[in-house]
Amino acid sequence: MRIKISQITTSDIGKELTVKGWIKTSRFSKNFGFVEINDGSQFNNFQVIVSEDLKNFEDASKLATTGASVSVSGKLVASPGKGQAFEMQAKTFDIIGLCDPETYPLQKKKHTLEFLRTIAHLRPRTNTIGAIARVRNALAWATHEFFQKRGFIYVNTPIITGSDCEGAGEMFRVSTLDAKNPPLIDGKVDFSQDYFGKETFLTVSGQLNGECYALALSDIYTFGPTFRGENSNTSRHLSEFWMIEPEMAFAELSDDMECAQSYLKHCVKTALEKCPQDMEFFDKFVEPGLIKRLQHVIESPFEHLTYTHAIDILKKAPKKFDYPVSWGIDLQSEHEKYIVEEHCKKPVILTNYPKEIKAFYMKEDADGKTVAAMDTLVAGVGEILGGSQREDNLDLLTKKMDHLGLNKENYWWYLELRKYGSVPHAGFGLGFERLVVFTTGIDNIRDAIPFPRYPKHADF
Numbered sequence: 166m167r168i169k170i171s172q173i174t175t176s177d178i179g180k181e182l183t184v185k186g187w188i189k190t191s192r193f194s195k196n197f198g199f200v201e202i203n204d205g206s207q208f209n210n211f212q213v214i215v216s217e218d219l220k221n222f223e224d225a226s227k228l229a230t231t232g233a234s235v236s237v238s239g240k241l242v243a244s245p246g247k248g249q250a251f252e253m254q255a256k257t258f259d260i261i262g263l264c265d266p267e268t269y270p271l272q273k274k275k276h277t278l279e280f281l282r283t284i285a286h287l288r289p290r291t292n293t294i295g296a297i298a299r300v301r302n303a304l305a306w307a308t309h310e311f312f313q314k315r316g317f318i319y320v321n322t323p324i325i326t327g328s329d330c331e332g333a334g335e336m337f338r339v340s341t342l343d344a345k346n347p348p349l350i351d352g353k354v355d356f357s358q359d360y361f362g363k364e365t366f367l368t369v370s371g372q373l374n375g376e377c378y379a380l381a382l383s384d385i386y387t388f389g390p391t392f393r394g395e396n397s398n399t400s401r402h403l404s405e406f407w408m409i410e411p412e413m414a415f416a417e418l419s420d421d422m423e424c425a426q427s428y429l430k431h432c433v434k435t436a437l438e439k440c441p442q443d444m445e446f447f448d449k450f451v452e453p454g455l456i457k458r459l460q461h462v463i464e465s466p467f468e469h470l471t472y473t474h475a476i477d478i479l480k481k482a483p484k485k486f487d488y489p490v491s492w493g494i495d496l497q498s499e500h501e502k503y504i505v506e507e508h509c510k511k512p513v514i515l516t517n518y519p520k521e522i523k524a525f526y527m528k529e530d531a532d533g534k535t536v537a538a539m540d541t542l543v544a545g546v547g548e549i550l551g552g553s554q555r556e557d558n559l560d561l562l563t564k565k566m567d568h569l570g571l572n573k574e575n576y577w578w579y580l581e582l583r584k585y586g587s588v589p590h591a592g593f594g595l596g597f598e599r600l601v602v603f604t605t606g607i608d609n610i611r612d613a614i615p616f617p618r619y620p621k622h623a624d625f
């Protein structure tokens with residue numbers, strides 16, 4: 166029976182084991198060989214010693230090249246070399262799939278992450294992308310664990326939607342009409358003949374649907390794909406990303422902030438506990454000091470600032486920003502960076518934003534100028550999550566929608582939540598890939614998802 170490399174421990178020394186994986190490196194002399202194997206179950210490779218006693222030694226010494234897949238059986242022995250506690254003395258060494266060293270793109274030399282994006286089908290075999298995949302998995306685990314332990318119900322909201330949730334961004338159209346020859350009415354495309362009998366899009370957020378379930382099940386969370394068609398070519402934006410959206414009934418902004426802070430801390434802690442080898446690698450080669458930074462995140466309470474206070478801090482900052490600061494602006498990345506990385510030096514929860522720059526469903530504060538919104542900003546990423554207490558008063562919500570010129574008919578079901586048994590409720594949305602960037606220290610969000618989609622890129 167095959168054993169995964171991550172499951173082998175020193176207590177297996179002396180036992181006969183079978184390991185399967187891909188060759189990372191191999192070195193052969195005339196009568197001896199060292200082969201490093203990895204099966205993706207952990208960062209560190211597994212060392213196999215091949216000796217000339219092996220029946221197929223000669224073949225193995227020629228064919229055991231980087232990238233080839235192998236099945237190896239033999240005795241586990243304590244390793245005299247440093248770097249590993251044990252190694253295997255191969256009794257059988259079978260090459261399952263050959264790998265031509267002339268053409269295999271992943272040779273020993275270091276490749277840039279930009280290059281690796283062009284071979285996204287092979288890049289999970291590299292140290293960096295393999296480690297990111299494992300940490301991403303640990304963060305997904307931590308997400309479910311956190312919310313499940315708190316009694317939240319996992320809800321799947323639709324991917325195809327008929328309403329723009331919040332004007333959050335440009336949407337991708339979903340249609341089965343013939344794009345070359347669509348049915349027209351008064352010179353315009355007649356969407357009543359489309360698949361759903363109306364215009365439909367890929368969702369930008371599951372929040373509005375999530376609210377329906379929170380107002381029945383109390384606490385819920387979603388964890389699913391969302392889509393933004395805006396032309397954002399930045400290291401923090403993807404066209405397809407995964408969002409986690411908790412929604413809590415009988416909850417206010419302070420509950421929302423507590424949940425966000427505890428959730429982020431739990432995720433970071435879990436990644437450090439579950440992926441120590443991967444996190445050490447990131448700490449050494451990707452962001453020196455990463456583990457210390459994350460430990461600080463776990464240990465210290467997040468800073469709380471109002472938007473108004475943050476604007477004051479920015480106005481007094483001893484530096485000039487490209488984008489001028491005044492009350493009412495949407496904070497730019499340079500502003501968020503200054504507040505988190507230079508001023509507070511820890512995650513910051515910014516609250517009470519001007520109502521004009523936030524979505525229609527957020528509850529207005531008593532001052533009539535700001536809303537009960539909260540964004541959490543972290544080093545290296547900027548905004549990692551955004552949330553709010555929702556407007557639960559039917560009159561106030563309809564007035565707000567009228568003021569913004571929103572078509573209430575499209576939101577009839579959302580408004581009925583306020584008509585029948587309305588309660589104060591709050592929630593947030595966190596971009597999962599931004600959490601991966603934050604936890605691993607990698608620079609670009611395009612490396613935080615297996616097959617990134619961004620403008621002009623939908624390969625693989």
Ligand code: ATP
Pocket residue numbers: 333334393397401402403404406408548549550551594595596597598599610
């Ligand atoms: P930003 O201002 O950074 O573009 P946003 O204000 O549009 O973000 P929201 O609509 O509040 O973001 O979405 C909630 C969360 O989803 C954000 O806090 C962020 O973590 C994530 N997010 C939003 N847009 C993207 C994107 N294009 N790619 C990856 N994550 C995103």
